[in-house]
Amino acid sequence: MNLPDWHIETTDGSPAPELAQYRGKNLLILFYSMGCPGCLSRAIPLTLQLQRVYPDLQLVAIHTHYERSRQTPEEIRIAADQMGVGYPVFLDKGIETAGLFQAEGTPHWILAGKDGELLKSIFGSMPNALQRLDLSLTELYQEVL
Numbered sequence: 080m081n082l083p084d085w086h087i088e089t090t091d092g093s094p095a096p097e098l099a100q101y102r103g104k105n106l107l108i109l110f111y112s113m114g115c116p117g118c119l120s121r122a123i124p125l126t127l128q129l130q131r132v133y134p135d136l137q138l139v140a141i142h143t144h145y146e147r148s149r150q151t152p153e154e155i156r157i158a159a160d161q162m163g164v165g166y167p168v169f170l171d172k173g174i175e176t177a178g179l180f181q182a183e184g185t186p187h188w189i190l191a192g193k194d195g196e197l198l199k200s201i202f203g204s205m206p207n208a209l210q211r212l213d214l215s216l217t218e219l220y221q222e223v224l
């Protein structure tokens with residue numbers, strides 16, 4: 080199954096690149112929220128580690144508003160910079176794109192292959208979810224070796 084198109088924008092309000100522009104390399108999408116403790120304490124730090132372990136893996140974060148607190152695009156951009164996020168951070172329109180990708184909440188991980196095909200959809204930041212993500216990436220990159 081291929082991933083659906085997304086409806087997101089950059090933190091400066093311009094349109095985000097189309098999802099098709101990410102084909103050709105494996106892609107990990109993180110749906111997260113600044114109001115999610117698991118996102119800030121486990122998911123984002125994990126993505127920073129994944130960048131080092133899998134330099135060929137494309138990472139994208141999509142900030143999604145599930146809770147009542149609303150951060151401005153500027154606040155989201157500043158927080159991402161402070162956390163050392165070096166990959167694109169986009170904004171969902173409420174939970175529109177999260178719904179299209181069937182995200183169960185935040186954090187939610189979507190792993191896609193080079194052809195844009197959905198490989199895994201994993202919810203959560205607790206050890207069992209992170210182990211499933213790690214196993215999925217290990218299996219994916221062992222195929223390349």
